[in-house]
Amino acid sequence: MSKPSPPADGSWLPMLRARPSRNTAVRVVENQRNEVRLYVKRKRPNWMVPPVSWIVPFRAEREITLDAVGRLIWEWCDGRCTVEDITERFRDRYRLTFHEARAAVTGYLQLLIRHGLVAIVMQEKP
Secondary structure, rough: OOOOOOOOOOOOOHHOOOOOEEEOOOOEOOOOOOOOEEEOOOOOOOOOOOOHHHOOOOEEEEEEHHHHHHHHHHOOEEEOOOHHHHHHHHHHHHHHHHHHHHHHHHHHHHHHHHHHOOOEEEOOOH
């Protein structure tokens, strides 16, 4: 399968060159079902004071469970691979077109970023 030609304005090229990197503060727990549970520390909100804190439970960590596909993408976010590298691996593994894989990978990366599990390091212009 060949790589698609970029749009004329090159709008998604910087995103493809970016390098996703796992948050080192995340605690990782694996189980036998090939799932990974990730625990991210949460900051206590300012409003969480007595008497509210007596009634509303607060968990110091948020738990996110990744399935087998999520685990693959999480493992590929090593800070060395670009989004394009991850997309190509995903494309080859699941026999998708580059555009289908790009949509799936970038959507999942957005989810990981939103939960604070991954950060994106943008590459400087050459």
